[in-house]
Amino acid sequence: MNAHDPGTSRSPGWARWLGLGPAREDERAPRPAQTTDTQQEPAESPADKRRRHVLEDITRFLMGHGLPISPHTLTIAHDVVTGANPALVRLVGEHVASGAPLTVEWLEETVRCDEEESGARQIHALVRKLEGAIAQFGCTATAARSATTSYNETLAEQVDALGGIAPCQEASSAIEALTSVAREMLRRTRDMEREISRSERETEALQRSLEDARREAEIDHLTGLPNRRAFEAVFEDELALAKDKNEPLCVAFCDIDRFKRVNDTHGHEAGDRVLRTVAQALAELSNDKCHVARHGGEEFVVLLRGSNLATACTVLDETRETIAARRLVNRATNTPFGRISFSAGVADVHAYPNRKSALRAADEALFRAKLAGRNRVIAAGQDDWNGFRVIPPDPASGTAA
Template identity: 50%
Template sequence: MTNSENSSGSILQWLGFRGARGGRSVDGKPAFANGAGNVFQQARRHLLDEIAAFLLTYELDVTPNNLLTAHGAFSGSNPALARKIAQHVTAGLAVTQEWLDEITAADETIDKHDGIQHLMARLETTLESFSKNANDTRSATADYTDELEQHVAELDQVQGTGQILSSLADLAKAMLERTRKLETDMRRSEEEAKALRRSLEKARREAEIDHMTGLPNRRAFEAVLEREYRDARASFDPLTVAFCDIDHFKRINDTHGHDAGDRVIRLIAEMLATISDDNCHVARHGGEEFVMLFRGISLSEAHKKLDGLREQMAERRLRNRKTDEPLGQITFSAGIADVFDFSDPRAALKAADEALYTAKQGGRNQVIIAPKGGAQAA
């Protein structure tokens, strides 16, 4: 070779020529070529022959370091080392173990430095990635810190690998039990919530029922009146409201007692309820007073229904169950009004109450229709 810029291939060729005495066949071709099966095998065999020729030519020991040095120079994996060897041989210098150890030591230092730099670069990249992931993980697992600390504290109390594994299994079982208990508690809470809703619904219904008569109370009636008023106005259905009051009720209580008075209230409620349906609502307004709402029938038809009940009641003769004394004739008076003859349902209720007062003042036991404008008329 003529200069130090020759490639590693040149030194391989030179070393191959130099090693022909021990590495080539009699025809000048590489010894492995006679039976080569493919190109890959040929390359492998050629590399092995060149490494062997290098070590044998310069009487170098077959050591791991020498094999690695020769492999780096002849395989092309370390071109810098191959150039150093080529320069040394071209200068006519002997390749000794001492020199080889010297250059490989320097080369190892360079390799180590490059490796450290590469490792540090990778580590820095890894740390940046780890820092970002750690920050994300910390944020994502903030809610679990207390529980993790508790588990770590429990593990610190355990001695031995087997015990740690056993403890981890116990912790997993405990967590599963707690999860199942939580599920059971949630299911129980759900059932309790359903029961509470049912209780609330029942309480709501009970709050709208008059317990003495079983009829809706005043509060429930007001909600019905608002709904029916809205629907009737939209569908152009007639809507009539009426107030009823038991005549001389105080006298009944004073003469025959409150128990008898309560039975009279219940009797009137039963009679009024007989005409109650989806379009006729009856409620106890308070005391001995009742309120009714008729939808889908005219004012005169509603008057006829209510007046018919009044007559039925007046025909009955009741007796005191405790004393067997007669209660005498029990009657009621009523005032009735066309809701749409007034500005709103409350105005109609007021008109029906005024008509009731007129019926009372006019001798009781009658149903008075409230005229438009509030002037009473029979």
């Protein structure tokens, strides 16, 4: 039976829920007792049985979907069949139910997106902890002030009482009581000071953790560029600055031409190196007014404040020419990649009612650049479908990577 045969599903366990493999032999029928003339074979411990079942489910998951055996796929399979990653289990279940095949590429992209979402969840958890720590710190400070006030009032009462009595045995007792109160006040005040210092250290540590987690969650780890989430925050800030300073602002989508062919021909590891190469070239544009991020897949987004539409197109065209002029070689096979280029669509953000509309216009311009022959930059809003055509149609563009 294959992995999708409903007759092979098993009710308990994540693998059974996903319908990923046939029932185990020990679940089809009870095993006969195994005895010998001398001694019965030792029974399998529950822990060993659980480990064996996990290994069987991992094997069925990989074999049932024709996946290669590697550390990465073994980790993914473990998280699915054991339910260690519920979000991934749900996504895999929905994908299998749709009838689409499970591939390494789909799993890698799904895991990558899940890790990004996990990073966002960690940030939110840290924010909640930080808010709780700050609230606790406030309570501690309030308690310290209240305690100090109370001790001061008691001390004042004792001083007043001392001033109203004549020197005698009663005065000696009052002085002794006053000394005791002062000592207790000092001890408790010092305890409060230590508690306040501890709360301050915890707050500072949480703030550092929050900042580290935010940076971690906003970086695309393959290219080292900011990711889509980080770009959206920067876009909002830069638009506000551009409006405040009356500066032009342009946004562009850049997409590597025929990137699927690179992956299919040279493999995904080589494709990742091409992604990093293009990312590094675009990153050289970055400064206080130019921000580059990976938007997803082989697509990058660029924000240029202080550059009008023509200037932004020229800046991107120069980078496009630099990349297209390089002759990259797959180091693993010593095979040339062919020409690596990108197409781009650029939009004047101020020409649209909001950021979403400007992004849509840039994306549409990118689509036109692809249809016009790739390896070119096109400005949004131009009647000519060639738009801002930085190079003539290339008859040899079909050989580009």
